[in-house]
Amino acid sequence: MSAEPVPPARWDEQRSFDELGRPLREVTFCVVDLETTGGSVADGDMITEIGAVKVRGGEVLGEFQTLVNPQTAIPAFIAVLTGITNPMVADAPPISSALPAFLEFAAGSVLVAHNARFDVxxxxxxxxxxxxxxxxxEVLDTVRLARHVVTRDEAPNHKLSSLARVFRASTTPNHRALADARATVDVLHGLIGRLGGLGVHTLEELQSYSVKVAASTRRKRHLADRLPHAPGVYLFQDDAGRVLYIGTSRDLRRRVRSYFTASEKRSRMGQMVGLATTVTGITCATPLEAEVRELRLIAEHKPPFNRRSRHPEKVTWLKLTREVWPRLSLVRKVLDDDADYVGPFSSRGAAESSLAALHEVFPIRQCSDRLGRKPSRSACVLAEMERCLSPCDGSIDSSTYAAVVRQVQDNLLRRPDDVVDLIEARMSALSDQERFEEAAVHRDRLADLLRAAARSQRLTALTRCREVVAARREETGAWAVHIARHGRLAAAGVIPPGADAIAYVEGLRQTAETVVAEIGPTPAATAEESERVLRWLEAPGVRLIDVVGEWSCPVQGAGRHLPIVAPPGPRVSA
Known part of the structure; x- marks a missing residue:
């Protein structure tokens, strides 16, 4: 499905075989500290001093220090704490001058701070x-690292002054920005030294380090060594070759390494990593291609540690049958029977709820019996309750019944106004009577129906197009191109720099997967795949290159009513 691979950049070719990330000795850190008039910008507090030290490989590259005029009085207790007084900052530059100067000094480095959330x-x-x-x-917080490295036996807390004593900092913190930044440098180097003995040698490992990661898990980080820094799909496998888990990432190596170096809060993932012996990566041209490949691979392998998308075939459809006396039913498959289908529904409960909403409005038959053209049976209890037109006992002629069926079809496929108006009226009446739980049941039914109808209309609009070709400029500046045929991703690629864009797109079309039109709202792919494609096509910045077919949704369709229904929440039982 991908286009021809783009030759790697020169610096990619020169990477060493065992490159695992950015070695800490090669990373430039800018350790920063601030003094302020208080503890919260939300309360109008201002910066009074900025101090920073730039270091790489243990050597100081430069220092930055400036007082800042806060243009407001410094509280007395702050002046006592920091030693910075109003006369000291009277002639200092305002933050509008000091901040650009600091940003220029820190450019290209990793910011480090003790309690980085505050300073940054x-x-x-x-x-x-x-x-x-x-x-x-990128930001590194020495407080977070210290909590994983320095125990209570060594220090009573993780304040900068306590850590400075533990690591024998050459500068004593004194609530002045540059002095505290210098002390933080020593703390940073002390933390890096300790973690180096635990196998943490790269910035990525330092950022994700957690003491909660077992040594047996951390030893498996070599499983990511051969994976590229590229978008794609990764597959964890056990020693028997069984696929345990499938995921996707914009950076395969970094994501897979995080399973072995970061604290995994999901117990299932910890168990999975314990069983894994190999990781296979599939490089993709674009993140969308990776998402689609992930869905297809999950459906194929059904990995035990993936909870979603394992059984795309287990969905429910709402069907308006084509027979002498049509009816609504819930089915598992779309057949080539000229019937109308809406869906698929993500759950049987949502499908049943939508069916109930339609039966509230339209009195078509609910029995599953096959009725001849002139049935002669006894009426059921629904007919006695005037909730069924009762074709079974000849109470209605076929043309009148067909007119009601056309209304059902129109509400399902084009404009659900009849359902919305009647159910909203019932909800309003129930609310006036303070029967709020019953009103909520009607609301949930209407919401389920509108979401399913809108989804079906959007998917049908895309999948009936023989081909859609579109492109979007990515963050890297390159143009990603995708070709969808009948809602299925048929090709994906990135236009190489300097290439003839028209020729590239035409070549991609020639090599794209052949997709044959079939039946149903999602004939050539799963609904989830078509929705991923649709989401990308509707994203800002996408440019349509060509559309073969008609890509349009009903103007009065179900999507127009979605704002009136509440987001999905706990269902209220009738």
Whole structure:
């Protein structure tokens, strides 16, 4: 399904075979500390001093320090704590000048702070206030690391002053920004030194380190060594070759390594990693291709540790039959019988709820018997309750019954106004009588029906198109191209830099998967796959290159009514 692989960039070719991430000795860290007038930007507190030290490989590359005029009075207790007084900052630059200077100093480095949420939070706040673009800094918090490394036997807490004593920092923290930043540098180096003995040698391992990861799990991190830094699908397998779990990521190596180096809160995943002996990666041209391949592989292998998408065949459809006296029924498969189908529903309960909503409005028969053109049976209790037109005892002629069936069809496939109006009226009446639980039942039924009808209409609009070709510029600047045929992803690729875009797209079309039109709203793929494709096509920035067929939804369709129903929640039983 992918286009021809793009040759790796020069720096990719030069990576060593055992490259596992960014070695800590090669990472430039910018350790920063702030002094402020208080503890919260939400309360209007301001920065009074910025101090930073840039280090790499244990060597100091530079230092940054400036007082900042907060343009407000410094509280007395803050002045006593930090030693920074109002006269000291009177001639200091305002944050509008100090912050750009700091960002220039820190550019290209990993930000480090002790309680990074505080310091980085202040910096980001004022960058936003000044409409400065916040650089895409990676952030490391020495407090978080220390909690995993320094025990209570060594220090009573994880304050900077306590950790500075543990690691014998050359600078004593004193609530001045540069001094505290220097002390934090020593703490950082002390933490890195300890973790190095535990096999943590890269920035990625340092960022995800947790003491909760068992040594046996951490030893398996080599399983990710051969995986590329590229989007794709990964498959965990046991020693018998059985697929245990399938996932997708924009960066295969980084994601897979996180299973062995980060604290996994899902017990099932911990069990899975314990059983895994190999990890296979499938590189994909685009993240969308990876998502689709993941769905197909999960359906094929049905891995025991995947909970979702394992059984796409186990869905329910709402069917309006084609027979002398049509009826609504719930079925598992779409047949080539000229009937109308809506769905698929994610659960049997939602399908039954939608069926109940339609039966509230339209009195078509609910029995499953086959009726001849002129039936002569006894009427059921629903007829006595005036909830069925009772064709079984000849109470209605076929043309009148057919007119009601056409209304049902119109509400399912084009405009559900009749269902919405009647059920909303009932909900309103029940609410006026303070029968709120009963009103909630009607609301849930209407919501299930509208969601299913809207989903079916959107999917049908896409899947009846023989081909849709679209492109979008990705964050990397390259153009990703996808070809969908009858709702199935038939090809995916990225236009190489400098290539003829028109020729590339045409070549991708020529090599795309052949997809034959079949029956139903999702004839060539699972509903989940077609929805992933549809979501990408509807995303901002996507440009349609060609559409073979008519891609359109009913103007008065079910999607128009979705805002009136509440989001999915606990179902109220009748």
């Amino acid at each position: 939070g202040f910096l980001r706040h004022f960058a936003t206030q000044q409409q400065l673009a916040w650089p895409d800094f």
